[in-house]
Amino acid sequence: MEEIPESHPRYESLMQRHRIEAGVEKGLTSRQGLVAQGRGEAFDYLLGEQTIPSADTAERVAAAHLLDADHAVLSVNGNVAALVPEELVDLAETTGADLEVNLFNRTEQRVAAIADHLREHGANSVRGEAADARIPGLDHERAKVDADGIYDADVVLVPLEDGDRAEALGEMGKTELVVDLNPMSRSAEVAAVPIVDNVVRALPNITAHARELRKTERDLDAVVANFDPDDARGAAEQQIRRGELGD
Numbered sequence: 040m041e042e043i044p045e046s047h048p049r050y051e052s053l054m055q056r057h058r059i060e061a062g063v064e065k066g067l068t069s070r071q072g073l074v075a076q077g078r079g080e081a082f083d084y085l086l087g088e089q090t091i092p093s094a095d096t097a098e099r100v101a102a103a104h105l106l107d108a109d110h111a112v113l114s115v116n117g118n119v120a121a122l123v124p125e126e127l128v129d130l131a132e133t134t135g136a137d138l139e140v141n142l143f144n145r146t147e148q149r150v151a152a153i154a155d156h157l158r159e160h161g162a163n164s165v166r167g168e169a170a171d172a173r174i175p176g177l178d179h180e181r182a183k184v185d186a187d188g189i190y191d192a193d194v195v196l197v198p199l200e201d202g203d204r205a206e207a208l209g210e211m212g213k214t215e216l217v218v219d220l221n222p223m224s225r226s227a228e229v230a231a232v233p234i235v236d237n238v239v240r241a242l243p244n245i246t247a248h249a250r251e252l253r254k255t256e257r258d259l260d261a262v263v264a265n266f267d268p269d270d271a272r273g274a275a276e277q278q279i280r281r282g283e284l285g286d
């Protein structure tokens with residue numbers, strides 16, 4: 040690939056594209072993942088490629104849920120594995136959450152490649168290969184989960200998918216934290232905590248909030264108490280509709 044100078048005005052965005060391309064070449068990311076990244080880019084562009092205040096609040100609330108959970112799981116697909124492997128491991132370690140590979144375009148090869156990739160980035164344990172339980176009401180591959188992983192979890196972080204799994208997990212009584220740049224996606228609409236931000240900014244920020252909340256031993260119930268998911272999505276939608284086209 041052509042070297043991208045850091046001075047390039049679209050450096051960050053081009054690097055994300057490169058990571059997704061490399062993910063496809065390494066067998067981590069599906070080819071559909073390229074299209075999903077493009078869709079995300081368009082929303083991010085209109086958001087000003089920044090973490091807006093309502094997203095920062097949602098990220099803090101997500102951190103509190105992860106710390107307060109009996110069993111939290113971070114769901115990993117082919118896009119997030121390519122974009123933020125270290126950040127996933129860091130968030131899991133900071134909050135005590137499990138990592139579980141869960142794919143829409145599932146192949147056992149890709150599940151294993153993503154699990155290896157996460158281990159290469161420091162993960163001690165990665166779930167998702169057992170796939171010995173099913174999310175009720177879903178007839179596609181994302182229904183396959185580990186009995187002692189997502190199936191058992193009370194809090195699940197679902198980054199980057201526009202699907203019906205979010206709704207099905209909600210029906211199982213789980214608290215869902217969704218990272219999606221599209222505030223109108225089905226996942227964001229049913230999430231307890233919709234985080235409208237790029238996953239490359241959202242994950243390190245959730246981790247930073249978790250570190251701060253752990254240090255100050257704040258009342259986690261108070262942090263999550265007044266959060267309104269509709270307000271969070273509404274604020275993001277307003278920002279996108281106002282979006283000013285820049286570079």
Ligand code: PTJ
Binds near residue numbers: 072082122143145237
């Ligand atoms: O790895 P697999 O097989 O599980 O497949 C993963 C993809 C992403 C291909 C699959 O879940 C899919 O097709 O997703 P969609 O329906 O394209 O939805 C992806 C959502 O994530 C869209 O709403 C995008 O706007 C959003 N998105 C894309 N890139 C990012 C993002 N949100 C946050 N950060 C991003 N970098």
